[in-house]
Amino acid sequence: MLANYGYKDASGDFFITIDTDICNGCGDCVSACPADIFEVMDEDPNDPLRDEPVAVVSADKKKKLKYECNPCKPASERPPLPCVEACKAGAISHSW
Amino acid sequence: MAEEKKQEFWRWTESNWKNPDIDWKDAKFVTSGIDVGSVSSQAVIMTDGEIFAYGNMRTGSDSPDSARNALKFAMEATDMPEDRMDYCVGTGYGRVNVPFADRTITEIACHARGANFIYGPEVRTVLDIGGQDIKAIQCDEKGKVTNFIMNDKCAAGTGRGMEVFSDLLGVPINYVGDRSFDVKEEPQPVSSTCVVYAKSEATSLLRKGWSTEEVLAAYCSAMADRIYSLVERVGVEPEFAVTGGLAKNRGVMDRLMPMVGLKRMKTKWDTQIAGGVGAALFGYALCQKGKGRKK
Numbered sequence: 001m002l003a004n005y006g007y008k009d010a011s012g013d014f015f016i017t018i019d020t021d022i023c024n025g026c027g028d029c030v031s032a033c034p035a036d037i038f039e040v041m042d043e044d045p046n047d048p049l050r051d052e053p054v055a056v057v058s059a060d061k062k063k064k065l066k067y068e069c070n071p072c073k074p075a076s077e078r079p080p081l082p083c084v085e086a087c088k089a090g091a092i093s094h095s096w
Numbered sequence: 097m098a099e100e101k102k103q104e105f106w107r108w109t110e111s112n113w114k115n116p117d118i119d120w121k122d123a124k125f126v127t128s129g130i131d132v133g134s135v136s137s138q139a140v141i142m143t144d145g146e147i148f149a150y151g152n153m154r155t156g157s158d159s160p161d162s163a164r165n166a167l168k169f170a171m172e173a174t175d176m177p178e179d180r181m182d183y184c185v186g187t188g189y190g191r192v193n194v195p196f197a198d199r200t201i202t203e204i205a206c207h208a209r210g211a212n213f214i215y216g217p218e219v220r221t222v223l224d225i226g227g228q229d230i231k232a233i234q235c236d237e238k239g240k241v242t243n244f245i246m247n248d249k250c251a252a253g254t255g256r257g258m259e260v261f262s263d264l265l266g267v268p269i270n271y272v273g274d275r276s277f278d279v280k281e282e283p284q285p286v287s288s289t290c291v292v293y294a295k296s297e298a299t300s301l302l303r304k305g306w307s308t309e310e311v312l313a314a315y316c317s318a319m320a321d322r323i324y325s326l327v328e329r330v331g332v333e334p335e336f337a338v339t340g341g342l343a344k345n346r347g348v349m350d351r352l353m354p355m356v357g358l359k360r361m362k363t364k365w366d367t368q369i370a371g372g373v374g375a376a377l378f379g380y381a382l383c384q385k386g387k388g389r390k391k
């Protein structure tokens with residue numbers, strides 16, 4: 001499943017996508033992210049019959065991603081994002 | 097009651113229903129799904145995965161009460177004692193406020209599952225326009241979510257936004273659709289669907305001499321634009337179904353569907369119950385897996 005967390009407003013699209021078919025729930029993204037965006041749940045809240053751990057974007061963060069991720073995304077040069085780098089499975093992508 | 101309905105003319109019609117072909121005494125598992133939305137709440141009672149009864153009501157100021165009332169309303173249509181229920185799943189915007197639920201499940205999962213039931217397994221894209229949020233979901237033939245997006249940051253483009261607007265113009269919400277097409281020429285969409293701005297924009301358009309119908313048209317088409325931009329993100333794959341309160345509003349839907357480029361699926365069921373149906377079906381699946389209520 002492609003789980004798109006975030007929002008769209010007048011200034012653009014701000015979504016973090018987690019591919020839950022690839023995510024193994026290892027939790028590396030949780031420790032890598034300075035803004036505590038991710039958490040690992042024992043069960044996919046959007047696929048409750050699956051019973052496998054999976055990363056999600058915390059409910060209290062998904063409405064302010066633009067602001068929360070800002071320190072990782074300086075306007076000048078764009079270093080690799082800590083979350084994307086930490087996820088060896090390659091399950092995380094950003095829309096902006 | 098009738099008096100109150102007259103004053104709050106923008107209310108949805110509340111209704112309950114029981115399936116005359118089902119006898120609950122034959123059921124192995126009776127499960128219920130309670131979908132507490134910001135605007136309306138539905139309780140769906142299913143017997144072995146078939147719809148037995150449901151109630152659809154407006155959400156009051158108190159969510160736990162709304163959940164209980166919706167269930168009571170559905171139960172009223174039946175002669176089944178409430179303790180016959182094997183499992184209850186809460187979902188929706190106010191799902192944490194279903195105190196008597198055995199567990200809660202996200203509305204994303206429930207809507208996909210419910211749409212699969214009420215529209216059939218061909219449904220691949222589900223657009224749900226609720227009172228407070230818009231969800232676009234792709235699912236497989238089993239109703240399992242494969243891609244989803246949800247916008248709940250603001251009321252723009254939602255049922256709530258439409259209610260505020262219909263209230264402002266004094267046009268009962270059930271007439272918004274038809275009246276919005278009562279224009280000689282389709283006007284430009286209003287520049288913002290933001291509830292706060294739309295209000296002042298509508299007021300200024302009226303002052304400029306626009307007819308109520310033209311303002312309605314401009315607002316409906318702005319909402320359609322807004323909704324389409326979200327659907328576009330998950331992608332449009334046939335068959336395409338629309339659920340939620342705004343699915344009944346042709347002012348928005350007849351402007352949205354040409355952008356989508358597909359026909360909407362039809363169903364004999366009330367589209368507002370999709371979330372509740374999905375929730376009750378998850379309850380049924382859990383019971384079948386032996387993961388029901390511990391007795």
Ligand code: SF4
Nearest residue numbers: 033035069072082083
């Ligand atoms: S970009 Fe930075 S703040 Fe945003 S999710 Fe990734 S690691 Fe966290």
Ligand code: SF4
Nearest residue numbers: 023024026027029087
């Ligand atoms: S690092 Fe990647 S695989 Fe591990 S929990 Fe996070 S998203 Fe999932």
